[in-house]
Amino acid sequence: MTDSHxxxxxxxxxxxxxxxxxxxxxxxxAATAWRDHDWPQVRAHLHRTxxxxxxxxxxxxxxxxxxxxxxxxxxxxxxxxxATCDGPDATxxxxxxxxxxxxxxxxxxxxxxxxxxxRRPRTTHTVDRFLTRQALWHASIDDLPPxxxxxxxxxxxxxxxxxxxxxxxxxxxxxxxxxxxxxLLTPAQNT
Numbered sequence: 349m350t351d352s353h354x355x356x357x358x359x360x361x362x363x364x365x366x367x368x369x370x371x372x373x374x375x376x377x378a379a380t381a382w383r384d385h386d387w388p389q390v391r392a393h394l395h396r397t398x399x400x401x402x403x404x405x406x407x408x409x410x411x412x413x414x415x416x417x418x419x420x421x422x423x424x425x426x427x428x429x430x431a432t433c434d435g436p437d438a439t440x441x442x443x444x445x446x447x448x449x450x451x452x453x454x455x456x457x458x459x460x461x462x463x464x465x466x467r468r469p470r471t472t473h474t475v476d477r478f479l480t481r482q483a484l485w486h487a488s489i490d491d492l493p494p495x496x497x498x499x500x501x502x503x504x505x506x507x508x509x510x511x512x513x514x515x516x517x518x519x520x521x522x523x524x525x526x527x528x529x530x531x532l533l534t535p536a537q538n539t
Contacts (some may be wrong), residue, residue: 361418366450366500366504367503368502368506370442370510371400371411371442372414372435373399374411375445376430376431377397377399378416378419379419379428379430381430385424385432390416394408395412417444417449418445418446418448421449422441425532427534431530433526433528433529436526437528437529438452440523440525442511442531443511443513444512446507446511451486452486454480456475460508460520471518472501475505479497511523
């Protein structure tokens with residue numbers, strides 16, 4: 349899906365399918381293979397090299413599909429940077445790809461930003477309250493059995509921890525962006 353500017357728009361997979369892993373190492377390998385701007389070639393490269401370390405072809409296919417769905421939400425310059433950048437920038441770019449791919453994670457990131465401003469730590473209880481509010485926009489959340497809801501809460505918290513935005517005690521960290529990444533993620537101003 350794309351918006352009026354040709355950018356991929358976020359969407360919501362079924363909430364129980366959220367994979368909290370960022371796949372940073374694998375994303376860098378995929379971004380390097382993407383240099384020819386050919387997604388089918390990247391998919392073939394991922395199957396050939398199996399950077400996920402998967403034991404089965406089916407798992408490699410599923411993980412490659414998820415990774416490519418996320419990376420398709422990055423711009424060409426962002427993908428080029430992902431192919432050559434160091435660890436923190438790669439982590440931030442894979443987090444951005446996840447945010448753009450999944451509206452629930454996107455909305456959760458805003459809750460994290462608000463919590464940082466108000467200095468409220470994120471706990472399982474506060475994430476559960478977030479999901480209750482999100483059920484207005486994501487009807488499938490209301491239909492989740494308690495175990496699936498708990499798994500979704502864990503996945504959201506784990507994704508934020510994997511992005512180094514949240515500690516185990518709920519403290520929220522502000523990401524430190526390199527000037528290059530900041531420029532890539534900041535919309536151009538019309539002057």
